[in-house]
Amino acid sequence: MLIALHKPYGVLSQFTPEPGSAWKTLAQLGSAPFAAGPRLPARVYPLGRLDADSEGLLLLSDETSLATHLLDPRHGHPREYWACVERVPTTEAMQSLAAGVRLPDHACLPCVVQRLDPALTTALPPRNPPVRFRKNVPDAWLSLTLTEGKNRQVRRMTAAVGHPTLRLFRMRIGRLTLSAIGLLHRPGAWVELTPAQRSDAFSE
Numbered sequence: 001m002l003i004a005l006h007k008p009y010g011v012l013s014q015f016t017p018e019p020g021s022a023w024k025t026l027a028q029l030g031s032a033p034f035a036a037g038p039r040l041p042a043r044v045y046p047l048g049r050l051d052a053d054s055e056g057l058l059l060l061s062d063e064t065s066l067a068t069h070l071l072d073p074r075h076g077h078p079r080e081y082w083a084c085v086e087r088v089p090t091t092e093a094m095q096s097l098a099a100g101v102r103l104p105d106h107a108c109l110p111c112v113v114q115r116l117d118p119a120l121t122t123a124l125p126p127r128n129p130p131v132r133f134r135k136n137v138p139d140a141w142l143s144l145t146l147t148e149g150k151n152r153q154v155r156r157m158t159a160a161v162g163h164p165t166l167r168l169f170r171m172r173i174g175r176l177t178l179s180a181i182g183l184l185h186r187p188g189a190w191v192e193l194t195p196a197q198r199s200d201a202f203s204e
Helices: 064-071 091-099 153-160 195-201
Strands: 002-007 055-061 079-086 112-115 139-146 165-173 190-192
Touching: 002 195, 055 064, 079 153, 091 112, 091 139, 091 153, 139 153, 139 165, 153 165
Parallel strands: 055 165
Antiparallel strands: 002 055, 002 190, 079 139, 079 165, 112 139
């Protein structure tokens, strides 16, 4: 079984709570304060992770072999993120992101970066709670497509070039998009993938 979930903001990519944490868990999806719906099946686990303060596409499975295949950087599975960042990045900042930012503990691989038309981002569901924008500080949306997944990588990359991330949304894994499976406007909802959709998720 391979499941695609639209992980909402404020939810850990795990079923057990963190001691002292106010974040919700995957086990709580399907009941208040989230939209009513079926609970995730027993014995599935996340393939990779999205931080609690990030949103979007998360895969879960009960097939242990899938985790190795999806997460191994040698396979180069692309993951596309939409990031709302403070201020409008310069050409130099965009080039630095694309070339691969050097972080204190990791040299990031090159990635594909582009500015997003603001009209595209109106398709995203509103975040709850809303993002706190700074008055008189402009923002911009970027699309970043990575083939690796280090801890808080996108946030650390944009911060390293002077543009902190305000909202982060994973739109795509492989060729599989939230829009294509009808989950973009349904935070907390999930579907079991068909064979064709599984193939899209594992495309390189």
